[in-house]
Amino acid sequence: MYRKGDSCTQCHRQTQDDHDECTRTCPITGRWGEACNKHCGAGCRSLVCYQWSGECVHGCTEGRYGQQCEFNCDHCRVCGYGVSNCARRDGSCSCGCSGNLYGATCDKQCNSKCLNTSCNSTTGECTHGCIEGMFGRHCNSVCSDTCLHGTCHQNGSCMACMQGYYGEQCRKKCSRNCGSETCSGDGRCSPCKPGFFKTQCQEKCSDNCLNETCNQNNGKCDYGSVKCPENCATDKCSRGNGSCSDGCVAGTYGQHCRLTCSSSCTDMECVTNDTGGSKPVCTLGCRDGLWGDYCDMECPRHCSVCNKNTGSCQGLSHDSYVQSLHRLVVILSSCLGVLFLVTVVIIVRRRECTWCPDFHRSIPPINPDNRPDEFSGSRRAEEISLHEFNASRDSEGSQYDVIPDVNNERGYEQLQPPQPDAGYTPLLYTWQ
Structure with missing residues (x-):
C-alpha cells in the first residue's frame, strides 16, 4: 500500500516511505487520521485501523463487513465459532442466508408459496415443498384441478385423483365401462360393468353369455352361454331369440x-x-x-x-358375337348373290332383245336433214348389221331386194334408195 494524498492505493511507483505511512497506525488505539482524531469502526477487530484510511487492520468482528466494518451481516446465517458469516469486501454470506432470503448477497425474497417461506439460499428453490395447491421448484405452478382436494407433490403429481380420473396429474378419464367409474392410477378397472372385460373394460362380452357376465381377464362366460346357429359369422348371438349378432357366413x-x-x-x-x-x-x-x-x-x-x-x-357374349358375325356374313353373301343374278339376267335379256322382230320397230327413222351438226363430218355412218336386215326383210313394206351372191348361198339384201315421196331415208345407223 502506498499513500496518495489522503488515501492509500496500490501504486508501486511510490517510495518506501509512502508505503510505511499507509500501514502506520496511530499511537492511540482506536484512532486514525492525520491528527489521529477519528475513531476506528466499532466492528474493527481489536479496534485497530490504519492511520490514513481507517481500514480495520485485523478484519471485522463477527456479523460485520465493509472497509471499516461499518455494515452488519444480518442477512446472513450465523456460522458460529467466532467466524464471520459474510465476506468483508462485498458482504456475501459465507454460511448461507438468514430467514426467507436468497442470492449471492441474500438480497432476494423466497417465494411466499414455499412451505414455511424457506428456500435454498443460492437458487431460491423451495427446500421444504410448497403450500397446498402449488408445485414446482419455486412453487409457482398450480396443481391439476382433478387432483383430489387440489393437492399434489412438488413435482406436480397428484397425491390422489378425483373419482373417474387417473394418471400422474389425474388428467385421463377412467373407462366409462369401469364399475362405479373408478380406476387405479394406471387406468385399470376393478371390476368392470356387466358385459365388459379386459384391463380397462374396453371389450364386450359375447352376446350369448348368460347373465351378460364374463371373466375380466379372458372374456369367457362366467355362467355358460347359449348355442348360436351354425351359419352365424361369429359365435355371438342374442340370448333372447338366437339371432346372429354379426351377420351370416357367405351364401x-x-x-x-x-x-x-x-x-x-x-x-x-x-x-x-x-x-x-x-x-x-x-x-x-x-x-x-x-x-x-x-x-x-x-x-x-x-x-x-x-x-x-x-x-x-x-x-x-362370345357365342352371340360369333353368331352375329356369322349372320352378317350370310346377309352380305346373299346380297352379293342376288346382285350377281340380277346382273346376269340383265345381260342375257339384252342379248336376247337384239334378235327380237320388234327390235327394229322400236327404232324411229332418222331424217338426215334434221340431224344436229355434231353428227356431220365427225361421225362415221355404217350400214346396219345383216342379222338385223334378215330379221326385218320379210316385214311388210320392206324396201330391200334380195340379190343372190354367187360366192355365198345365203345371199344378202342390198339397200335400195327410197322413192322421193317415201317419207323416210335409207336405213342407216350412226354410231357414236
Whole structure:
C-alpha cells in the first residue's frame, strides 16, 4: 500500500516511505487520521485501523463487513465459532442466508408459496415443498384441478385423483365401462360393468353369455352361454331369440342365417335389411346375363353383361358375337348373290332383245336433214348389221331386194334408195 494524498492505493511507483505511512497506525488505539482524531469502526477487530484510511487492520468482528466494518451481516446465517458469516469486501454470506432470503448477497425474497417461506439460499428453490395447491421448484405452478382436494407433490403429481380420473396429474378419464367409474392410477378397472372385460373394460362380452357376465381377464362366460346357429359369422348371438349378432357366413341370410342366397347372385352373397326374412339383395352384383337388385331379370338377348340397375347391355357374349358375325356374313353373301343374278339376267335379256322382230320397230327413222351438226363430218355412218336386215326383210313394206351372191348361198339384201315421196331415208345407223 502506498499513500496518495489522503488515501492509500496500490501504486508501486511510490517510495518506501509512502508505503510505511499507509500501514502506520496511530499511537492511540482506536484512532486514525492525520491528527489521529477519528475513531476506528466499532466492528474493527481489536479496534485497530490504519492511520490514513481507517481500514480495520485485523478484519471485522463477527456479523460485520465493509472497509471499516461499518455494515452488519444480518442477512446472513450465523456460522458460529467466532467466524464471520459474510465476506468483508462485498458482504456475501459465507454460511448461507438468514430467514426467507436468497442470492449471492441474500438480497432476494423466497417465494411466499414455499412451505414455511424457506428456500435454498443460492437458487431460491423451495427446500421444504410448497403450500397446498402449488408445485414446482419455486412453487409457482398450480396443481391439476382433478387432483383430489387440489393437492399434489412438488413435482406436480397428484397425491390422489378425483373419482373417474387417473394418471400422474389425474388428467385421463377412467373407462366409462369401469364399475362405479373408478380406476387405479394406471387406468385399470376393478371390476368392470356387466358385459365388459379386459384391463380397462374396453371389450364386450359375447352376446350369448348368460347373465351378460364374463371373466375380466379372458372374456369367457362366467355362467355358460347359449348355442348360436351354425351359419352365424361369429359365435355371438342374442340370448333372447338366437339371432346372429354379426351377420351370416357367405351364401346365407335371415335372422338365424338358415336361408340360402340365390345362385343368381355373384358368389352367392346377399343381405336382407330386416330380420323377417324378406327378399335379399345381392351385394356383389349378378352373374352374367341377369340384372336387378335381386338378380331376377334377364339381360337383353345376346347380351352377356348388363347394367345391374337399368339392364342396359354392357357387353355381348362370345357365342352371340360369333353368331352375329356369322349372320352378317350370310346377309352380305346373299346380297352379293342376288346382285350377281340380277346382273346376269340383265345381260342375257339384252342379248336376247337384239334378235327380237320388234327390235327394229322400236327404232324411229332418222331424217338426215334434221340431224344436229355434231353428227356431220365427225361421225362415221355404217350400214346396219345383216342379222338385223334378215330379221326385218320379210316385214311388210320392206324396201330391200334380195340379190343372190354367187360366192355365198345365203345371199344378202342390198339397200335400195327410197322413192322421193317415201317419207323416210335409207336405213342407216350412226354410231357414236
